[in-house]
Structure formats: structure tokens, C-alpha cells
């Protein structure tokens with residue numbers, strides 16, 4: 001599969017049926033797997049042989065789909081998780097422990113921000129947030145002796161900032177730690193962070209990968225490039241014996257290519273159990289089969305809607321990395337010449353009231369706490385996800401009260417624009 005182009009991988013990577021086997025990935029709806037002898041099963045528990053014994057750790061349906069996502073990202077191993085939150089938690093916690101420190105871009109998804117700054121803090125893991133626009137010198141200042149990972153989002157949800165992956169990767173590697181990139185918004189169809197130096201890639205597959213708003217899920221892909229053993233003192237979990245697996249040393253036994261995902265599966269999935277259901281993995285794969293066909297349309301619709309909004313007198317500012325005047329236009333051109341995604345954010349001149357009125361008038365675009373699926377949807381953070389905040393607090397957080405995030409679906413762009421136009425014209 002490696003030699004094929006990404007469009008072909010979307011359709012066929014990860015699963016090759018044998019003679020007379022199902023053409024579509026079968027849903028292995030089974031909690032457990034049968035063995036002829038205890039000795040056979042024992043080999044699995046010793047990680048001497050790979051195989052399945054209990055779906056809390058691994059399931060064949062999931063593994064086919066994870067292999068496809070790994071192929072799309074150009075990684076060596078992958079795994080599915082129950083959600084994007086679980087993917088980011090596992091990716092970080094696989095190499096961090098009490099006393100560790102993370103350097104993270106401050107422009108990230110709110111759920112991930114809470115995960116790192118509140119919940120992981122309770123585990124004794126500290127974080128320093130840096131601007132996605134930080135210079136190399138500013139980045140340098142964020143690292144500590146106990147830093148174990150650098151984290152960022154390729155296109156941030158909801159701020160739509162673009163991460164300078166090469167710069168962040170260089171800084172991470174200069175300090176002997178990996179760069180983890182959440183690549184949910186562009187998807188590997190538009191950007192493959194590993195090609196720019198990222199070591200681990202995560203996804204909320206709930207978004208474009210599923211693409212139909214039908215299954216919550218996540219994924220982690222390892223580039224297989226980070227040399228854990230070269231920094232063994234920083235990563236004892238990978239480079240020292242695991243007493244819960246008869247003293248296995250992951251980085252030795254599974255090498256750079258397999259250590260990270262094997263450890264995340266055999267320790268974290270075993271202990272936390274955040275597995276994706278095989279049924280959801282099947283649905284996710286249906287989405288992946290058309291990801292390369294859908295993404296260009298999301299980008300095209302996003303671009304058309306962003307350009308339309310730019311010309312409206314009611315609109316103060318539009319953020320979309322594909323717009324010539326956007327702060328991130330140059331970075332987006334470098335990393336995503338085919339475009340990023342279909343999410344656009346814009347600020348209404350009339351603030352909260354104007355945003356509310358405008359959205360009430362929309363007929364095609366539905367009001368939802370969701371992004372990145374086939375149907376266009378929108379959200380005004382000030383009156384929904386962030387409604388406990390005052391206008392002043394909202395401004396300080398970079399979310400003006402009149403901000404609307406619109407996720408452009410796969411409808412006809414002329415219909416989307418007509419919908420926005422009639423909503424503007426219907427405002428009192």
C-alpha cells in the first residue's frame with residue numbers, strides 16, 4: 001500500500017481480504033477470542049505473539065481501520081480510541097507521568113485545554129502554554145528539565161490558527177522530546193504532519209474522518225521516527241522494564257516503529273479501557289473511504305463562504321486560513337497548498353445580539369455544538385459553549401461576543417451563500 005497515492009489509501013489501505021473473505025471490513029462483534037490451549041493464550045499475555053484475547057485492548061475491526069489511518073498519515077503504527085479526548089490523553093500520558101512537564105500551544109480545542117490544564121495537573125503533570133506564533137527564542141524559554149512532550153493542533157479548533165510544525169518540531173527535538181500534533185481539522189488528505197517533523201499524530205475521528213456526525217472516536221499514529229532509546233532517561237516507561245509485562249522493554253522489543261503504540265495498547269488501553277466500539281470503527285471506515293472526495297468540497301465551500309462573508313457590511317472580521325488577507329495565509333500555503341478545512345469563523349459588528357438574530361434566520365445551517373460533518377452547522381460561543389462568560393471575559397479569551405463559527409458541509413455552495421444572504425437581509 002505504501003506506494004499508492006493518498007486517494008487510493010483512503011479507499012483500500014488497512015484491509016486486504018483473502019480468498020473468499022468479506023470484501024468490506026467485517027464488524028467483529030465479540031468481546032473475546034477463543035484459543036486451543038492455555039499455552040497459546042499465554043504467549044499473547046507475554047507479548048510474545050500478537051493476537052486478540054479481549055476487545056477492551058484490541059479488536060480486529062479497529063485494527064484494520066487504525067492501519068488505514070496510519071497509512072494515510074505515513075506512520076508505522078496506529079490505534080483507535082473511544083474519542084478524540086482519549087486519543088490526546090493517551091498520546092500524552094504514554095510518555096508523561098507525575099512530575100513531567102508539557103509545552104503546549106495555547107491555541108487548542110477547549111476540551112484538550114481542560115484535559116491538560118486541569119485534569120492532568122491533578123496527576124502532577126505541569127504545562128506551559130505558548131502562543132502558536134511564538135518565536136524560536138520564546139519556545140526555548142518554555143522548556144524545562146522535566147519536559148516530555150510538545151503539543152499543538154495543525155489547524156486549531158476553533159481559533160483556526162495554523163501551527164508552524166517545522167518550528168515546533170525543531171524546538172522539541174532540540175530538547176530530546178517528541179512533537180505531538182492533533183491533525184483533526186486538515187486530515188491527512190490536506191496535511192501530513194509527519195512529513196514536516198511531527199512524531200505522533202492524533203485525531204478526533206468524530207470530525208471529518210467519520211464526516212457524517214455518526215460516531216464519536218479518536219486515533220493515534222506513531223511516525224516510528226522518534227528514537228526513545230537515545231533519550232532513555234526521559235522515557236523510562238518505554239526504555240525500562242515494564243513489571244506488569246514480565247520486564248519487557250518496549251523500545252527494545254518493538255523498536256522505534258512499534259514501541260509507542262504497543263505500550264499505549266498494552267498498558268493504557270488495558271488499564272483505562274477507552275476502546276472504540278467495532279461498530280463505530282466500521283462507520284468510521286465508511287467515512288474514510290470517501291475522505292479524499294469530501295475534503296476538497298469542504299475546502300471549496302469554506303473558501304466561497306469566507307469570501308462572501310468578507311464582502312458583507314454586517315461582518316467585522318473573517319478568519320479562514322485560505323483567505324489572502326488572513327494572518328495564517330502564508331503558513332497555510334506552505335503546509336496545506338490544497339486548502340485546510342471547511343470551518344470559517346467571523347465576527348458580527350453588532351455583537352451578541354446580531355449573532356443571535358442572524359443565526360435564527362438561517363435555514364440550511366443548523367445550530368449545533370459540532371463541526372466537520374456533511375451538513376453545514378454553526379455556533380455562537382457567547383450564547384452557547386461560553387455563555388457563563390461576560391463580554392469582557394470573552395474578549396480576553398479571544399472570543400468576541402459576536403463571533404460565529406460556521407462549519408461548511410457538502411451542500412451546494414450557492415445554496416449555502418443564499419442561506420447566509422437571506423439571514424443577513426432578514427435581520428431587524
Ligand SMILES: *Cc1c(COP(=O)(O)O)cnc(C)c1O
Nearest residue numbers: 083084085109157184204206217
Ligand atoms: C473535537 C476535537 C477533539 C475532541 O474530540 P472528541 O472526539 O470530541 O473527544 C480534540 N481535538 C480537536 C482538534 C477537536 O476538534
